[in-house]
Amino acid sequence: MDSLLQDLRYAIRTLTRTPGFTLAAGLTLALVIGANAVLFSAIHAMLLRPLPFPLPESLVRIWCVQESVSHASVAAPELLGWREHSKGFSQLAGFGRTSLNRTGTDEPERVRAARITPNFFSVLGVQPAQGRDLREEDAPPGGDTSVVLVSHGYWQRALGGVPDVVGQTLVLNGRSHAVVGVLPEDFSFPEFAEDTDVWVPEWQDPQRHGNHYQSVLGRLAPGVSLEAARADLERAAQGIGHPEPGQKRHTVRVTGWQDHLTTNTRDVLWMLWVAVGFVLLIACANVANLMLVRTLSRQRDGAIRAALGASQGRRLQQSLVESVLLSLFGGVLGLLLMLWGMELVRTLLPASMLRVAPLELNGTVLGFSVLLSVGTGLLFGLAPAMHASGMNVLPLLRQSGSAVGARSGHPLRSALVMVQLALALVLMVGTGLIVRSLQNIQAVDPGFDAEGVVGAQLTLAPDAYQEDARKRAFFEGVAERLMARPGMEAVGFVNDAPLGGSSSNGDFILEGMSASPGDRHITAYRVASPGYFSALRIGVRQGRDFGPEDTEKSAPVIIVNEAFVQRYLGGGDALGRRVRLTWNDLQPFREIIGVVEDVRHESLTQPATPESYLPYAQFPLRAMTMLVRTQGPPASALAALREEVKAVDAQQPVYDLLPFTDRVEKLLLRPRATTRLLAAFAGLAVILAGVGVYGVLAYSVGQRTRELGIRMALGAHPLQVLRLVLSQGLWLTALGVGVGLIAAYGATRFMAATLYGVEPFAPDIFLGVAVALAALSLLACLVPALRASRVSPSESLRAD
Structure with missing residues (x-):
C-alpha cells in the first residue's frame, strides 16, 4: 500500500508538470468516456433495467396473427377464449386507447382515456394510491360503466388535487362517471405515447366476433416459461372457432413485454454503443502513443531506478498508476459532459418508455463510468508500462540523454496508428451508410403533400x-x-x-x-x-x-x-x-x-x-x-x-x-438524431486518427534529425527527403485503410436492419470513405514531411 501511495504522489507530480499533455489527453478521454457512459445509461434504462412493475419478467404482450397482419389486435371472444382454455397465464387483460369529451366545465375538454378490462391493474401489480381498484361488476353487460380511475396527474391538474376526490363525478361523453380511485404518482403506462388521464372499465362482449380492437397484456403463470406459455396459447387458439363461414383461422404471437417495448430502439442503441466503443479504442490508441513517447523520453530515468533496485513489477505499477490516474481525470470531466449528452440521446428514445425508465445519472451509471475509466487507463497504459518495465538497463545507462530519445523506437506506435485508421474507416463507412439511408427516407414520396x-x-x-x-x-x-x-x-x-x-x-x-x-x-x-x-x-x-x-x-x-x-x-x-x-x-x-x-x-x-x-x-x-x-x-x-x-x-x-x-x-426525428450522433463520433475518430498519424511521423522526424541532416549534407535533394518521410506515412495509411476495408465489409452486415434503400456493402461509399481517409492521412503526413525536407545540415550535425 505504501508503494502504491508513493506511485500515486509521483504520478500526480508528473502530470501536473506537463499540464498541456494532461489537459489534451484528459479532454480526449473525457469525450469518449462520457459518450460511452451516456450510451450505457440509455441501454441500462431501456434494455437492462427491469420495468418498474412487480415480477416484470413474467409480463408478456400477445397479438392475434392474421393473413398479412403479423401483429393484429384481438377481438373480445378471442380474449375470453384464451382466458378459459389457456393454462400458461395467471391473468390476461385487454386495453386500448381512446379519447373522451368532458363537459359540465367552463370549456369542453378532451380527455386522454384507456378502455381496459377490470383486471388490468391486477395484471400489472399496481394498486391505487387512493380509493379502490376496478371490479368485474364495474363493467356490466352492455358496456354502460359508470366508474373511472384517474391518474395522479389528472387529479392534480384538472380536479384540483382535492383530498376527497373519490366519489366525485365526471361527465364523460355525456354520462356521469364516479371516480373510484387515484393511481400512484409514479405510475405510467409505457404502451401509450401520452400519459392517460382516465381509465374506464370495459365489458367483453362474447358475441363481438371479427372486431379486433384491443391489445392484450398477460402475466405468465408461476413456473411457466415464455415458450411453454406460447405453445399452450397456440393450442388454445386452435380450439376457438370463428362464426363466419370461410374466415381464416387466426394464430397468436407472444413476446416478452420489455422486448416488445424496446424493439424499435434496441438496434439503434447497440449500433451507437459499438460506434462509440470504436472511438474509445481509437482514443486509447492515441493516448497510448502519447504515453509511449513520454516513456521513451524518460527511459534513462527508468533505467536509473532499475539500477537502484526497483523491480520490474514496481516499474510496471508506477507506469499503470499514472495512466489510470489520467483516465480517472478524463472520467470526471466525462461525467460533466454526460449531462449535455443525455439530452441528445433522449431524442432517440420513445417518450412513453422514458416515463417509466428515465435516463438518469444513477449509481449503476456512475459505477460503470468508474470501471470504464480504470479499464481505459489500463488499456492505453499497458503497452507503455510493459515497455518501461522490460527495457534493458545497461545500454541505456551508457547513453547520453538525447541519444536515448534518438535511438529508441517502438514498432507498437505504428501498429496503434494502423488500428486507429482501420477503426476510423469502419466508423466512417457505417456513418456513410446511415446518411445514405436517411437521404433515401427523406426522398420517399409518401403519396401525399403535407405542405400547407x-x-x-x-x-x-x-x-x-x-x-x-x-x-x-x-x-x-x-x-x-x-x-x-x-x-x-x-x-x-x-x-x-x-x-x-x-x-x-x-x-x-x-x-x-x-x-x-x-x-x-x-x-x-x-x-x-x-x-x-x-x-x-x-x-x-x-x-x-x-x-x-x-x-x-x-x-x-x-x-x-x-x-x-x-x-x-x-x-x-x-x-x-x-x-x-x-x-x-x-x-x-x-x-x-x-x-x-x-x-x-x-x-x-x-x-x-x-x-x-x-x-x-x-x-x-x-x-x-x-x-x-x-x-x-x-x-x-x-x-x-x-x-x-x-x-x-x-x-x-x-x-x-x-x-x-x-x-x-x-418520423424523421430519430433517424436524424442517429445520423448526427454517428457523424459526430466519426468526425472525432477521424481527428484522432489524423493526430495519431501526425504524431508518429513528427516523432519519427525528430528521431531521424541527424540522419536526415547527413543525407542533406551528402547531396540529397529536399524532395527526396520529403518522399522518404511521406512514404513511411503512406505505408501506415495503406495498411490501416486496407485492414479497415476488410473489417468494414464484415461489420456493416450487422447494420442491415437499420438501413433503408442501401445495401450494407455499397462500393461507392466504401471507396469514397477510403479515398477521403487516405487524403486526410496524407495531409497529416505532409506537415512533418515538409519539416524534414527543411532540416539544416549544419544544425543536425551539431546535434548529439
Whole structure:
C-alpha cells in the first residue's frame, strides 16, 4: 500500500508538470468516456433495467396473427377464449386507447382515456394510491360503466388535487362517471405515447366476433416459461372457432413485454454503443502513443531506478498508476459532459418508455463510468508500462540523454496508428451508410403533400351524436364553413390519417367469388369525405373522387388504391368491379368508382399496402381527423378550424391541432438524431486518427534529425527527403485503410436492419470513405514531411 501511495504522489507530480499533455489527453478521454457512459445509461434504462412493475419478467404482450397482419389486435371472444382454455397465464387483460369529451366545465375538454378490462391493474401489480381498484361488476353487460380511475396527474391538474376526490363525478361523453380511485404518482403506462388521464372499465362482449380492437397484456403463470406459455396459447387458439363461414383461422404471437417495448430502439442503441466503443479504442490508441513517447523520453530515468533496485513489477505499477490516474481525470470531466449528452440521446428514445425508465445519472451509471475509466487507463497504459518495465538497463545507462530519445523506437506506435485508421474507416463507412439511408427516407414520396395542410382530431360524444344524420351534419357543416373562408383550398376528413399510428383492416371478397378462405383477402380501409384526396393532393388515377352524389341513399361505392388493383385485380381496369367488406353479413357489395395513388400510411419506410376508402356519407363515424389545405399561414388556419368547430357545437373539444408536416418531421426525428450522433463520433475518430498519424511521423522526424541532416549534407535533394518521410506515412495509411476495408465489409452486415434503400456493402461509399481517409492521412503526413525536407545540415550535425 505504501508503494502504491508513493506511485500515486509521483504520478500526480508528473502530470501536473506537463499540464498541456494532461489537459489534451484528459479532454480526449473525457469525450469518449462520457459518450460511452451516456450510451450505457440509455441501454441500462431501456434494455437492462427491469420495468418498474412487480415480477416484470413474467409480463408478456400477445397479438392475434392474421393473413398479412403479423401483429393484429384481438377481438373480445378471442380474449375470453384464451382466458378459459389457456393454462400458461395467471391473468390476461385487454386495453386500448381512446379519447373522451368532458363537459359540465367552463370549456369542453378532451380527455386522454384507456378502455381496459377490470383486471388490468391486477395484471400489472399496481394498486391505487387512493380509493379502490376496478371490479368485474364495474363493467356490466352492455358496456354502460359508470366508474373511472384517474391518474395522479389528472387529479392534480384538472380536479384540483382535492383530498376527497373519490366519489366525485365526471361527465364523460355525456354520462356521469364516479371516480373510484387515484393511481400512484409514479405510475405510467409505457404502451401509450401520452400519459392517460382516465381509465374506464370495459365489458367483453362474447358475441363481438371479427372486431379486433384491443391489445392484450398477460402475466405468465408461476413456473411457466415464455415458450411453454406460447405453445399452450397456440393450442388454445386452435380450439376457438370463428362464426363466419370461410374466415381464416387466426394464430397468436407472444413476446416478452420489455422486448416488445424496446424493439424499435434496441438496434439503434447497440449500433451507437459499438460506434462509440470504436472511438474509445481509437482514443486509447492515441493516448497510448502519447504515453509511449513520454516513456521513451524518460527511459534513462527508468533505467536509473532499475539500477537502484526497483523491480520490474514496481516499474510496471508506477507506469499503470499514472495512466489510470489520467483516465480517472478524463472520467470526471466525462461525467460533466454526460449531462449535455443525455439530452441528445433522449431524442432517440420513445417518450412513453422514458416515463417509466428515465435516463438518469444513477449509481449503476456512475459505477460503470468508474470501471470504464480504470479499464481505459489500463488499456492505453499497458503497452507503455510493459515497455518501461522490460527495457534493458545497461545500454541505456551508457547513453547520453538525447541519444536515448534518438535511438529508441517502438514498432507498437505504428501498429496503434494502423488500428486507429482501420477503426476510423469502419466508423466512417457505417456513418456513410446511415446518411445514405436517411437521404433515401427523406426522398420517399409518401403519396401525399403535407405542405400547407393543418389537421385536428375530433371525437363526437356518443350520447349527443347517436344518429348517423347528426354525425354527418356536424362534419359536413364544419367543412362547409371552413371552405367559405378566404384562402381555404380544400377541406376533408378521414378516420385514420396517414402516419398517424392507427389503422383498420378487414376481410373482403370480390363479386363472383366464394366465401372460402382462399377467396377472402385483407385490405386496410379508411372512411373519407369528399375533399380528403384534394386536401392531401392524393391523385385520382382512374374514375372519380367521392362527391355530393354519394349519399346514404345512393348505391354503395368504394375507392381503392393502386396496390389493391395490382395485388387483387391483376393491374387491370378496376372501375365497375364490386367488392364486399366481410366483417359482418350486413355489408353490401360496393362498386369501385375510383383508383387513387398509393399512400405510405404506416411509415415512410414501409411500402403501401392495399387500401379501400368508404364515403363518409355511407359509413359515418364519430372520430375523424379534419384536414385543411390553406393558402395562408398555418396558424390562421388552425384558429379558423377551432372557431368553426365551436360555431357548429360549442361543447365539442378540438385536440391535436398541428401542421400536417409535423407528422413527417416526427418520423424523421430519430433517424436524424442517429445520423448526427454517428457523424459526430466519426468526425472525432477521424481527428484522432489524423493526430495519431501526425504524431508518429513528427516523432519519427525528430528521431531521424541527424540522419536526415547527413543525407542533406551528402547531396540529397529536399524532395527526396520529403518522399522518404511521406512514404513511411503512406505505408501506415495503406495498411490501416486496407485492414479497415476488410473489417468494414464484415461489420456493416450487422447494420442491415437499420438501413433503408442501401445495401450494407455499397462500393461507392466504401471507396469514397477510403479515398477521403487516405487524403486526410496524407495531409497529416505532409506537415512533418515538409519539416524534414527543411532540416539544416549544419544544425543536425551539431546535434548529439
